[in-house]
Amino acid sequence: MAENKKRVLEMLAQNKISTDEAYRLLSALESEGSAAEGTPKAGTAARMKSKYLRVCIVPGPEHERGGKGDRVNVRVPMTLIRAGMKFTSLLPPEARDKVNGALREKGIDFDMRNLKPEDMDELLEALSDLEVDVAGTDGETVKVFVE
Amino acid sequence: MKRPPMLMHVKIRGEGRGFGLWLRLFLLLPLALAAFIILSPLILIAILVFWPSGWRKRAPLIFTAAFEVLCSMRGIKVDVQGNHHCIYISAV
Numbered sequence: 001m002a003e004n005k006k007r008v009l010e011m012l013a014q015n016k017i018s019t020d021e022a023y024r025l026l027s028a029l030e031s032e033g034s035a036a037e038g039t040p041k042a043g044t045a046a047r048m049k050s051k052y053l054r055v056c057i058v059p060g061p062e063h064e065r066g067g068k069g070d071r072v073n074v075r076v077p078m079t080l081i082r083a084g085m086k087f088t089s090l091l092p093p094e095a096r097d098k099v100n101g102a103l104r105e106k107g108i109d110f111d112m113r114n115l116k117p118e119d120m121d122e123l124l125e126a127l128s129d130l131e132v133d134v135a136g137t138d139g140e141t142v143k144v145f146v147e
Numbered sequence: 148m149k150r151p152p153m154l155m156h157v158k159i160r161g162e163g164r165g166f167g168l169w170l171r172l173f174l175l176l177p178l179a180l181a182a183f184i185i186l187s188p189l190i191l192i193a194i195l196v197f198w199p200s201g202w203r204k205r206a207p208l209i210f211t212a213a214f215e216v217l218c219s220m221r222g223i224k225v226d227v228q229g230n231h232h233c234i235y236i237s238a239v
Contacts, residue, residue, distance in 0.1 A: 052222065067230035074226070080219035086212050090205060 004029050050128035050146040052077055060139030069140065078124065078146070085120045088112060149218040151176075152238035160233040172238075 005026060012022040053076045059069020091099070096112045103110050132144035155170040183190075194206065220238045227234045 064230075070227050070229040072227050073224070075222070075224035077219055077222040080216065080223065083212065083215040083219040086215065090208055090212055092205070 052147050054145050054147055056143040058141045082124055088115055151217045152221045154239040156237045158235040162231050
């Protein structure tokens with residue numbers, strides 16, 4: 001960033017660009033820099049804030065009255081998901097092939113070998129924005145979210 | 148510092164009857180250490196048997212990852228409530 005600013009100033013000194021152009025370029029560089037700095041910080045803050053994955057299932061009123069439905073409330077620490085995902089990289093190649101085969105049988109075309117640690121971080125970061133809210137016809141609700 | 152869960156709260160309620168337990172998991176740590184010491188010759192044999200197959204590199208990573216999973220269990224909560232039953236498990 002500093003190099004770019006220096007280059008702009010050099011161009012101004014060599015009269016290659018006008019003062020107006022230099023000002024515009026410098027402001028553009030500054031706004032770019034602040035945006036670039038702001039994004040990861042915001043992402044890290046969100047990641048730090050989101051600690052648990054919550055799954056809440058509430059049965060419909062009729063099911064609840066009839067004693068058929070159960071209320072389920074599960075809280076899974078995000079660190080557990082992260083640690084669990086790390087395990088995938090330790091799978092031996094033969095086991096990975098078996099997992100890939102089983103996934104393909106279920107119609108999921110996903111290669112476990114493509115899952116890299118940086119992808120995991122990105123995936124977990126994206127999970128912080130996850131919110132699934134399903135309302136059934138009988139009034140039952142399923143909520144999956146990160147808090 | 149990462150540490151495994153020290154307490155586990157388990158509550159189970161059935162038809163009219165129920166019980167709640169605070170499992171002191173930290174009491175298991177000395178037992179686990181004793182078990183590890185007792186089983187260490189077997190572990191050593193296993194390491195020697197699997198040495199040529201490339202598991203020597205993976206084994207420490209697996210142990211580290213397993214410990215990390217154990218430590219990450221802190222804060223887990225499962226709560227299932229029905230009309231006649233209730234199951235609650237929480238690791239602290």
